[in-house]
Amino acid sequence: MSECPVCGADMKAFDDPVEGELLECEECGVELEIVAIDPIVLVEAPEGEEDWGE
Numbered sequence: 001m002s003e004c005p006v007c008g009a010d011m012k013a014f015d016d017p018v019e020g021e022l023l024e025c026e027e028c029g030v031e032l033e034i035v036a037i038d039p040i041v042l043v044e045a046p047e048g049e050e051d052w053g054e
Helices: none
Strands: 023-024 031-036 041-044
Touching: none
Parallel strands: none
Antiparallel strands: 023 031, 031 041
């Protein structure tokens, strides 16, 4: 069991977590990223940056 780093809500168990996987907190709606598997560590996902065609 992990918790949302933004609101502290308990996150449900993950069936097959993958590092880099994105998911959404059911309580606050923030997008989270799995950055470690054992134990599962969640961080707020970075906003996608526009590359302006570069």
